[in-house]
Amino acid sequence: METTNQKVWFITGASKGLGLSLAKQLLAQGHQVAATSRRVEDLSQAVGGNDKFLPLSVDISNEDSVGAAIEQVISHFGRLDVIVNNAGYGLAGAVEELTDAESRANFDINVFGSLNVIRKAMPYLRQQGSGHIINIASIGGFTGAFAGFGIYCATKFAVHGFSESLREEVKGFGVKVTVVSPGYFRTNFLSSTSLNVPVNQIQEYQEVRAVQDAHEHDINGNQPNDPEKGAAAMISLANLENPPAHLFLGEDAYALAExxxxxxxxxxxxxxxxxxxxxxxxxxxxxxx
Known part of the structure; x- marks a missing residue:
């Protein structure tokens, strides 16, 4: 069973990729959307003017910045219905060659950023007795069988883990939780602006270099999944009365999961x-x- 009432959405990392497609589709359907990026100008330029759109400059790794953003959403729209923890970036490199700082930085955004949002939003969702938290993981959060993506996979495995626990913790408050695991979508995720590589590369890791090169050149631009259809699937997900704990997006994600x-x-x-x-x-x- 689906519900189709208009909702207030909060989307992190919405200036590009799946987040941007989602924000645009929601606004076109009449929903109210608050969206974050490090630069509010990027959001305004990407989305355009809309009186139901609230662009926010947020550092999701900073708890105070996240808290201020959530307060702005409540003040502006009066409530919060769907949270999409979408902000994140890829990190390619062998576990040995990625430094402690490079690894922790990936966790800061991909894991702790989402936890900051959840921690600051849950008091409002509990008070409402409703809400849906959608955490964007990756098929790389279900299978780590990708040479050169160990740390990135570790961050996304963490998203799977805390999402499953969170779902059990908050279901009594009427709050729903789904972890979404996309396969390869044709966005700029594999471009140099979203995929980081090690500063210090170890030449012996030839397989890692080959996988890294394939992602940056062969796979980038040829991903099999359409971000517009991915966004539409997430809107359908949020309209479900009893949404699943897990949603894999893309035939490639299904094949890898199986x-x-x-x-x-x-x-x-x-x-x-x-x-x-x-x-x-x-x-x-x-x-x-």
Whole structure:
């Protein structure tokens, strides 16, 4: 069952990509939209003038900046219905070659930025007794089988983890939570403005360089999924009375998720005797002997 009433949306990282497509579609449908970017000028230029649009300059890694933005949304629109934690950036590089600072910076935006938004928005959602938090992860948050994307995948795995827990924590307040895992969408995500690479590259990691090069040149511009259709899917998601905990976007995301599930099931089956050998009453047996 779907509901189609007009809502107040809050979207982070909306000056480009899926966030921008989502903001534009929502405004065209008459919804009220607050959107963030580091530069408010980028938002205003990308979206254009609309009396139902509230562009906000926000540093999502700064809790005070996020808190001020949420207060502005409530003051301006009077409520908050759907939060889309969309802001994030890609980071390519082997785990060994990415520095502590490079790794933590990716977590600051992709993980802690979303947590800042959730922490500041939840008091209002609890008071309303309603709301829907949509956390944008990635298929790379469900399977990490991409050489050179270990830290990025780690950030998106974290989004999956806290989203699942958050869903259980807030369901009693009438607040819904969905983690969305897109595959490859034809946005500028793989361009140099959104995909960071290591400052210090280790030449021995030839496979990592090959994967990095493929993403920057071969895959970039040839992604199979349409961001306009991705945005439309998220609007449909928010209209569901009982939305799912997980939504994968794109046939490629589905194929990768199914491969991961099959691999885990195979490992569980093959190594069940060893894995179940830890109980006090278990009979210890090693496979192959």
């Amino acid at each position: 491969a991961k599930i099959a691999a885990v099931q195979q490992d569980m089956k093959q190594w069940a005797a060893l894995g179940k050998s830890t109980g006090f009453d278990a009979v210890v047996s090693t496979p192959g002997h």
